[in-house]
Each structure stands twice: as structure tokens, then as C-alpha cells.
Amino acid sequence: MPNSAKVPVIEVAGLTARFGDNTIFENVTFQVFKGEILVILGGSGCGKSTLLKHLTGLYRPAAGRVLIHGVNINTEDEAQLQQLRMGFGVLFQSGALFGSMTLAENVALPLQEYTDLPQDTIDLIVKMKLGLVNLVGYENHLPEEISGGMKKRAGLARAMALDPTILFFDEPSAGLDPITSVELDNLIKSLNAGMGTTMVVVTHELDSIFNIAHRVVMLDKSARGIIAVGDPRDLQKNSPDPRVTNFFNRLPPQTKETGAANGQKNL
């Protein structure tokens, strides 16, 4: 992680997510520092993707707040929100490319919308961005003409179009074969190292977590919140919480029956 790491760019304080009577998580508090790759992890249904949607302003919190560069993401000021959104990019699970547009058009879209650059400069930037994600030559392909891994990389190129200072990733490795998954992880690492972009990644792929994460925030469904924050290798070895060590050591969660049989405390 770069030396500038201790400048917080995202501050989450007392965040609570609730749908009707169903509380997904409550009182979640953590920070993301400049230039780091923070992984949000946890088992299925613990609220990882919900948390990401709160960080990107797609969901409004039931309580608490999310500050990005010190500005509340749930601001009512549309112009301020627009400015904030231009400062971050999101890679969705499926890539979320627009099917009727070529890859070049997908990447060019934010540049055409938010800048007054001439088309030839936009074309050059698009080529550069596609080059960054190893998709040189695929400018005129439609999303349906490329593989799942390529779609994610193209989605990443689009997310980076405006050179955001923060990138959010929702399950980047989901549905990819192990080699493509490692390639994407390496790409994330190299972009982080090269451009210093702060990255927040939601995943439960352990290999991916150990490969890319500077720090992790672990959510748990039963705790309805964070149960661990820190370096994944430290947590794997030294966490006092068996839910954390079990997760990192690929052990099934402790059940009442197995816990009682082993004479362990159920959590």
C-alpha cells in the first residue's frame, strides 16, 4: 500500500441497512484510505453487495452516513452528487455494458457526456483505456461478441474512463475461470499500483482476497455487521473469532450441534 495510505477517502459511520422489518446490517463503521485495496467479504447474504450499493449512493441508509472525500453521498444537492459520482467508477458483477453499443462506445460514453473533448481525443483515450485492460483491437466488438472475462475488463475500462480516484468492484471474479480470475486480480493490482486509485472490492473468493487485499472488512449475517477488520493474513492466523478463522481456512461455519459436540462456544 502506498505511503499516502492514511488519508481517508471513504468514511462509513454507523451505517444501517434495512428493508422493511428486515435489518441487513447495523452500525457499520469503517474507513477506506487513499490508494488502498479494501475488500469487503463475508458469506452469502451478509449484505456485502448492499453495503457496496450504500457506498455508491444507490441505496439510502436507514441510519448512519457515508462520506466520500468528506462529502455525504446521500446529499440532496444533485450537482454535488453528480460531482461525487464523476469521481468514482463502478464495475458491476456482469460488467453491465450497454448491449447496443460497441466496447469503444461504452468506454467513450462518460467522456462524451462529461467532457468537451474532441472526438479524436476521446478515441485516443478509449484506445488507451482498452489498452490498460488488455482489450486492444476490440473497440468495434459488441458485448455479446466477447467472453465474460473480457466483458468485465471492458466494464473496468468504462469505469476508469474519467480517471476516477475510487473504483468499486462487485464480485469481479464471479463466474470466471481460475486463470481469468487471477488475470483480473493482477489487473486490479497493477492499476492500483500504477494509478494509485483507491479500490473497494466486494468478493468472497479467498484466493482473490489474499491476492489483492491490503485490508479486509468482514461482515457476518448473524452479527448483522462487521466482525473483523485488518490484513487478511493476520486475521487468518491471529483472529480470536472462530467465524473469521473458519472463513479464511475454508472451514464450514460452526453449528450448534458440532460446537456442542466439540465442547466449543457457539457464536
Next chain:
Amino acid sequence: MKAALALDQDYAINLAGEKGREVTLALSGRLALENLHRFKTELQALLTQMSPAKLTVDLARVDYLDSAGALALLELESAAQAKAIPLTFTQVHEEAQRIMGLIDRQALSQPPLISAERSEGLLEQVGEASESFFDDLVNLLTFLGELLSALGSSLLNPRSVRWSDVFFYMKRAGVEGLPIVGLIALLLGLIIAFMSSLQLKQFGANIYVASLLAVAMVEELGPIMTAILVAGRSGSAFAAEIGTMKVNEEVDALITMGFDPVKFLAVPKVLAAMIVVPILTIYAMFFGLLGGLIIGVLGLDLTVYAYVQETKRSIELFSLVSSLIKSAVFAALVAGIGCQRGFQVQGGAEAVGAATTSAVVAGIFLIIVTDSAFALVLHYIR
């Protein structure tokens, strides 16, 4: 109006040196996407203006450099190389080095693997359109064969039909369509009766408004209008539903589980439409005639009894039955084409939209063509 990126900070270029000699450009401030165009233009202009023998670009006071800024510097390097001017970047801090190192210079000049022009020339476009038309025709005929075969086997073995789905789509296409069909038919009846009354009044033939409307509603307008409304409401919905299932690989899942997707998905929809559309047609006829009655009683001083008697006298049983048969055929066409267009979907959301539009357009086209055929055949049968 485009929202412009923030311009909190800007850049500055300090020039040192003489034209045609060694020149140093000391850059400072923020080199980023928001000022890329100005920065690039200014650098190019300086390069042309100064024509240096040697160029040094000092990056010591650059506070922020993003990939767009790095791209501009690499572009300057390429331009200098093209003019055989030796260029050196000095005092490049670590972050800038990393960003510049990320950019694949070869990628910037590499041509796309496929051309942006997907079709060329009128002849090629006509050829592609013809090929697409014949493919479409073959697909339609193939689907028609599959649908008839599935309907035949369903009739031979009624227990194999998913009746719960049939009732569900009867409710969707029929019950939920009652308000709009009733309203449109009533307004249509009002309009036709009113417009025709303006003419017939002149000849004192007010009572024939009832005859005119009865014949028009029962023989043509009732079945056609109802079928067009069903095409708009239900044909499009069938296409969108099956199209989305295709995109989500649900149709593939049915096939791999050994289900016939036509029998599983299309037959209940087509059967439901064939049952419910004739009923909707009678309903539309009733409201159309009611519209005429309102005009007859309120605008033409006819009694309700006289209007109803004239209407009854004008409606033949043959016309009514043939109209109901016609509406069942229209229903099969509209539902069938909706399902067929849904099964044709390949790709994503755009393809679903195209299939939905195509289902409505083709449905209405088929209704008109079939109605013409019916008009001709019924004329000779009667």
C-alpha cells in the same frame, strides 16, 4: 448542457530557451482529463512554434497526473519523434513514472480487429435485408409447424396442457384488458355513430345509423380492433417474456430438462388468447353498439326500442359466427407471432425490445392481411 469536470486547479507551462535551440518546458500544477484538450493543443503549438533542436520536459512541479495527462505527455513524445526532435522527461516523480509506464503505446496505434463499418454499400444492405427476410420467413414457418404440432398433441392429450398457465394468461389477456377494450369500443361506437349521423340526417335516414354501426362493429371493427389491442397488450408481453427467458438461458434450461419450449411456453398463451379474444370481441361489439345507442337516443331522437330493433335486424347470425371465428384466428396469430419473436431473441435488452416491437408490428400486419382473406372468402361463402 454537458456537466463539465471540476477545474479546481490548473496547469502552467514555463518556457525556457530559444527557437531552434535547446528548449525546456517546465510543467506545473494539475495535468488531468479536465484540461487535457487545452494542454495538448498548447504543447503542440509550442512544439511547432519553437521547433527546438532538443526538448526537455521538466515534471518536477507537477502536483497531479492522471492517465489522460500521461497520455498527453506520450503524445508529445511521439510528435517530437516524428519531427526528429530529441525529447527528455526530467524529474519525473515515482507516481508519474508508474502511470506513464502503464500506458501501452502500441495499443494507441493498433487498428481494431473488426471494422466499424458493419455493412457497406446499397447492394450489400439489400442482400443482407433479403437474407434476413428469408431467414425470418423460414423461422416463422418452422415455428408455425412446431406450434401446430404442439397444439395438435395438446388437443389429443388435454391433460398435458398446463391449464393453470392457460387460466393465468386468460386473466392477463382477457380480464385485465376489459377496461381498455370497453372504453375504446365505446368511443369508437360514439364516433362512428356521430359522424355517420351527420350525413344520414340530411336524408332523414337517422334510423340507419343503427344498421351501419351494427354491421361495421360486428363484421369488421369489433374483431379487428380487439385483435389490435390484444397485439399491443399481450402479443408484446409474450414476446418480452419469452425473449427475457431466452436472454436468461431459461429456455435452454427447459430444453435440457427435456421440455418442449413451444409446448411449455407458447401453447398456453396461444390457447388462452384463442379462448379469451372471441369473448373480448363480443364485449367490444356490445360497447360499440352502446356508443351508437347513446348517440341515437341523445342526438337523433330515436327511442331505445327502435334503435335496438334496427340493430337486431341488421345483425345476421352468419356474420356474428364468422366474426368470432375470425377473432379466434386473429388471436392465434397475435399470440403465435408474439411467442415466435420472443424465441428469436439473441443478445440482450436491445434484442428483447426489438422482438417486442416486431411482435406488435407483425401481429397487426397479419391481422389486416388475414382480415382481407376472410373478407374475400366470406363474400363467396355467404
